[in-house]
Amino acid sequence: MSVRELVVLGTASQVPTRGRNHNGYLLRWDGEGLLFDPGEGTQRQMLRAGVSAGDITRICLTHFHGDHCLGVPGVVQRLSTDRVTHPVYAHYPASGEHFFKRLRHASAFHETTELHEEPVAAEGRVVSGPFGELQARRLDHRIESFGYRLVEPDGRRxxxxxxxxxxxxxxxxxxxxxxxxxxxxxxxxxxxxxxEPRRGQRAAFIMDTRLCDAVYDLADGADLLVIEATYLDEDAALATEHFHLTAAQAGRVAAECGVRLLVLTHFSQRYSQVERFREEAAEQFDGEIVLAEDLVRVPVPRRR
Structure with missing residues (x-):
């Protein structure tokens, strides 16, 4: 039986909190397991969430800020410790290839799992397979950053x-x-x-960025949109200054792009009441909104 769900491993931004680990998101999509932005502590969060190293088929990094990649060493080593037999592919901005190689070989270990690096150098198709097509678009952040979009081919019912x-x-x-x-x-x-025609499902993953055309392109028609909402609207100037989004902006993107399920995450530690993020997004978007919490599972909406 095929499973399509998001397993949330961490939801903090630059600084983790007592209740929120650094980033980490596993998208289970039939036979694929795409691990997005494993931040520090991801290996332990996987254990707590009931995710095994064998569930991972691809590691996808949006950029090389620490809260989005410092979990790579532990995850890579865990693949070999658990003797994962299938190959795993790593996608990340090509401009940070030197960072990935350092993370991959951060300490001595006996590597047995095949890990193939496939750096992303340009926008467009990253890879295609039975699952559909993984696409990337360049975002607007301090350093090179890519958002990802998984697109299932259209079919017939x-x-x-x-x-x-x-x-x-x-x-x-x-x-x-x-x-x-x-x-x-x-x-x-x-x-x-x-x-009759059956539209393929789409999932989008958008982390650190200011509003730009790529955000809308990635979110267009998404059944599941996982998007950063680092700031509240009262701090919109800070969001722009630090190349991030507000909850209201995320809600507006979801509304304009026809998103079905909006998952807000990457919350700044400055806010103690995260329910306000939902309220601000809901002023712009009347669809389903999930405030991501560590270790929760979010099913991809059923086909219409």
Whole structure:
């Protein structure tokens, strides 16, 4: 059975708090496990959340500020400690390749797991596979930073009533899906006659940035949008100065881009009442909003 969910490992920004670890987000997408921005302490958070090293197939870094990457050494070493047998791929801004190599080899260990580095040098497709396509767009931050977007290809949904009308059932349904046509009593039935378009699902991950075109491009039509909301609107000037977003800006992006589920995270330690982030976002966006908490699991919304 396929599983699509976000496992939140950490939700703090630059400084962790008693209740919030540095960043860390595992997107479980069928057979893939994309670990975004593992900050310091991610390995322990994985244990607390019930996530194994074997769940990870890709490590995706938006940029090389410490709260988004200092967990890499522990995670990389854990892959080999647990003898993960499948290859793991690492995607990160190519301009920080020297940082990744230092993190990867931060201390001595016996490396057994295949870790393939695939630096991101330009916007567009990062990699494609059965899961769909992983895309990247360059954000507006102090150092080079990329946001990511996972896009499942559009497909078709079989309509039981139409299948019954043509007398198609059992293994022949799968055959029709694979071949596109099926002979039924001397007549050719086309896939389009017994199915309807099914839009592929989309998930977007946007960390440290000011508002820019890339934010909207990444969020466009997302079923799940995980986005930083470091500041409240009262500190919008600070957000701009430090290249971050406010909760209100995140809500506005979700509203304008037709997002289904908005997950706010990366909260500054200056705020003790995080419910205010939801209130500000909700003034702009009337859809579902989740205030990310460490160790929670957020299901990707079901298809419409």
């Amino acid at each position: 079989m309509v039981p009533e139409l299948l019954a009308r043509f007398g198609i059932g059992g293994p022949r349904v799968g055959l029709l899906q694979r071949t596109g046509t099926l002979d039924v009593d001397g007549h050719t039935v086309h896939l389009e006659q017994v199915s």
